[in-house]
Amino acid sequence: MLEIPRNFESWCYFNPTPKVQIIRSQISNWYLERTIFPNQQFCFNAPPEAQLEILNSSEVSMILSDRILCKNLKPRPSTIP
Secondary structure (H helix, E strand, O other): OOOOOOOOOEEEEEOOOOOOEEEEEEEEOOEEEEEOOOOOOOEEEEEEEEEEEEOEEOOOOEEEEEEEEEOEEEOOOOOOO
8 A cells, every 4th residue: 555645635626517628637656647527526645845746638638727736625524425
């Protein structure tokens, strides 16, 4: 089992759009990239200073739509159903 670094915290991102999104982030030796479907919530661990890039799908490519610092996201609840 991998140990989560001490400076990582738990966050949740929700895709409120009707389109598939890609979220990604990179800080030094840590990298995250996930596909998030419409109305899907994704919870993950990352440092608060990590920047999450949100890419929206179009018919032929992905378009960068936003950049969000993880510390501005909703914290992950202590229990997830």
